[in-house]
Amino acid sequence: MKTYYVSQLPIDVSNQIRKDLRKALFELGYRDRLLNLLVNEAMDSRLCDLENTIDITKYLDTVCKER
Secondary structure, eight states: OTTSBGGGSOHHHHHHHHHHHHHHHHHTTOOHHHHHHHHHHHHTSBGGGGTTTSOOHHHHHHHHHHO
């Protein structure tokens, strides 16, 4: 399940991932255009690529239930 791209996930799940990414990257000190760029790049990633930045386990559970 970790190999799913974020874009393949349901819209409500991908929106929550976007929020979590924005929060985590903001806490790491990223701001403004760079923050937006990093979030957008992450949204084009695989779910497993994000596990060092956000907790993906709650999304794995959601995806497993829906499949």
